[in-house]
Amino acid sequence: MASLEGDDVATGRLEVLHNGQWGTICDDSWTIVNARVACRQLGYPGAAGYAAEGAGSDPIWLDQLVCGGNEETLQECTSDGWGVHDCSHLEDVKLSCFTGELTVLNFHTLVPLSQLL
Numbered sequence: 001m002a003s004l005e006g007d008d009v010a011t012g013r014l015e016v017l018h019n020g021q022w023g024t025i026c027d028d029s030w031t032i033v034n035a036r037v038a039c040r041q042l043g044y045p046g047a048a049g050y051a052a053e054g055a056g057s058d059p060i061w062l063d064q065l066v067c068g069g070n071e072e073t074l075q076e077c078t079s080d081g082w083g084v085h086d087c088s089h090l091e092d093v094k095l096s097c098f099t100g101e102l103t104v105l106n107f108h109t110l111v112p113l114s115q116l117l
């Protein structure tokens with residue numbers, strides 16, 4: 001299970017539920033492919049962008065997460081293992097998903113439009 005923690009329904013810090021505890025995902029090896037899988041898992045049609053956000057306080061659950069793009073959930077992607085990381089919360093993934101409406105982003109990480117489609 002995954003959720004976005006933020007002020008906007010489709011943008012926020014990405015968190016996953018593991019053993020009854022919510023936690024964050026480190027941005028190491030994070031790509032737009034991972035973002036697409038996360039947004040689809042959350043019920044959105046695609047990913048608009050991503051960045052690092054230093055606001056989490058729950059455990060850092062996943063690091064070096066790599067998705068191929070066809071996964072239904074982030075849990076199907078490869079990683080270093082649950083709770084295994086070398087990150088701080090400054091590297092927590094912040095995600096913005098397409099909602100079908102025009103989204104304006106204010107991220108430092110820009111992704112070419114061709115990678116979003």
